[in-house]
Amino acid sequence: MAELHVVGQILGGIGFPSQNLFCKWGAVAGRSWELLEGIDSGQTQTDLADDGEPVVWAHPLDLHYACRGLAGWPKLYFQVWSQDVHGRTDICGYGFCHVPTAPGQYELECPTWIPEGTVGERIAAFFLGGNPRLKYEEVVYTPGDRFRLNTVASGLVQLQVGIVVKDFERNHVRFG
Amino acid sequence: MGDSSAPTSFTILVTGQIECAEIPNCTNAYLKFQFVAGEDWQLLDGLEEGITQAARVAEGRDGVLVWNFPIDITYKTTNAFGWPQLVVAVYGLDMFGRDVIKGYACMHLPTCAGRYNLTMRLFRPRSASLLQSLTSFMSGMPAEFSDPKFPSYGEGREVTRVQSGGHVKVQLNLLTKDMDMFGYVDGSGRDPSLQAVTQM
Numbered sequence: 349m350a351e352l353h354v355v356g357q358i359l360g361g362i363g364f365p366s367q368n369l370f371c372k373w374g375a376v377a378g379r380s381w382e383l384l385e386g387i388d389s390g391q392t393q394t395d396l397a398d399d400g401e402p403v404v405w406a407h408p409l410d411l412h413y414a415c416r417g418l419a420g421w422p423k424l425y426f427q428v429w430s431q432d433v434h435g436r437t438d439i440c441g442y443g444f445c446h447v448p449t450a451p452g453q454y455e456l457e458c459p460t461w462i463p464e465g466t467v468g469e470r471i472a473a474f475f476l477g478g479n480p481r482l483k484y485e486e487v488v489y490t491p492g493d494r495f496r497l498n499t500v501a502s503g504l505v506q507l508q509v510g511i512v513v514k515d516f517e518r519n520h521v522r523f524g
Numbered sequence: 525m526g527d528s529s530a531p532t533s534f535t536i537l538v539t540g541q542i543e544c545a546e547i548p549n550c551t552n553a554y555l556k557f558q559f560v561a562g563e564d565w566q567l568l569d570g571l572e573e574g575i576t577q578a579a580r581v582a583e584g585r586d587g588v589l590v591w592n593f594p595i596d597i598t599y600k601t602t603n604a605f606g607w608p609q610l611v612v613a614v615y616g617l618d619m620f621g622r623d624v625i626k627g628y629a630c631m632h633l634p635t636c637a638g639r640y641n642l643t644m645r646l647f648r649p650r651s652a653s654l655l656q657s658l659t660s661f662m663s664g665m666p667a668e669f670s671d672p673k674f675p676s677y678g679e680g681r682e683v684t685r686v687q688s689g690g691h692v693k694v695q696l697n698l699l700t701k702d703m704d705m706f707g708y709v710d711g712s713g714r715d716p717s718l719q720a721v722t723q724m
Contacts, residue, residue, distance in 0.1 A: 510711075
C-alpha cells in the first residue's frame with residue numbers, strides 16, 4: 349500500500365479586494381485514499397496586511413494519506429473570506445488545486461473566483477455587503493456542470509508544499 | 525554506513541543560517557527560534573532552540589538586520605508525518621527601549637534534499653480593542669502568543685487576528701539518509717526544469 353505525505357503551508361493570499369482576510373481550507377480525496385494522520389480541514393488566522401503586501405496565513409499542512417488506487421488524487425480547496433471593521437465576514441474567493449503528483453518541493457499559486465450576481469445585487473452588495481455565495485460548495489472542486497454560474501476573478505492563494513511518496517515506484521507508478 | 529543490518533530509521537540533516545530580516549520601523553532586534561517536530565521524530569544532534577545576537581541596522585544599508593546565525597540539526601525518524609518546523613519570534617526595542625514582539629513566523633523544513641533560500645513572512649497578534657492597544661503601547665507589553673510554538677499548530681488558529689509586516693531570510697541545506705531504504709522518494713535528483721515554480 350503506497351503512502352503520500354503533503355508537508356508545507358498555506359502561505360497567504362495576494363490580489364484580493366480586501367487586505368483583512370482569512371481562509372477556510374480543506375483536503376478531499378477519492379474513495380481509495382485514506383487519511384492516516386493529519387488534519388484535513390481548518391481555518392487560518394485572520395491577517396491584516398499593508399496595501400500591496402501579501403496577506404500572511406502561514407498555516408501548516410501535514411497530511412499522511414494511504415493510497416490503494418490512483419483515482420481521486422487528493423485536492424486542496426480554499427474559501428477566502430474578508431472581515432470588515434464591523435466584524436462581518438464576506439466571501440472573497442473560492443479556489444482549489446490538486447496536490448502535485450510528483451515528489452519534490454513546490455510553490456503553488458491557486459487562482460480564485462467569486463460568483464457574480466446581477467447588476468442590482470452588485471450595487472446592493474457594494475453598500476450593504478453580502479456577496480452571493482455558493483449553495484453547494486462541492487462545485488469548487490468537483491468537475492460538473494457550472495454553466496449556470498457567472499463568476500469574476502479574485503486573488504491568488506499561495507502555497508508552499510513538499511511531497512514525499514512511499515512505495516509508489518514499487519507499484520510501477522512513474523512520476524515523470 | 526557500512527552496516528549489514530537494515531536501517532531502522534531514516535535521518536535528515538539540516539544546516540544553514542538565519543541570515544537576516546527586514547522589518548518596517550524596526551532598527552534593533554533579536555530572534556528566538558525553535559524546531560518543532562512530531563512524536564516519531566528524535567533529535568540526534570544540534571540545538572532545538574536558541575537566541576541570536578541583538579542586531580542593529582547599519583547606517584545607509586536599506587534597513588537590513590543581519591544575524592548570520594548558524595543552524596545545524598539532525599533528526600531521525602520512522603515516519604515522515606510530523607516533519608520538523610522552524611518557528612521564530614523576533615523581538616525588538618520600542619521607542620522607550622523595552623523589548624516588544626515584532627513578529628512570529630513558521631515554516632516546515634523542505635522535504636526534498638537540496639539548497640534553499642527561503643523567506644518567512646512575519647505576523648504578530650493584534651490587540652483585541654483600541655483600549656488594549658493603547659495600554660499595551662504605554663506599558664510596553666503588546667499582545668503576544670502565550671505558547672511560543674503556537675505558529676506551528678494547525679488547530680486553534682481561527683480565533684487569532686494578526687497583522688503582518690516584515691520577513692526573515694533563511695538559507696538551508698538539507699540532506700537525507702536512508703529514505704530510499706524505507707521506500708520514500710523525496711523528489712531530489714529529478715530534472716530541475718520539471719520542478720521549481722508550478723503555477724496552477
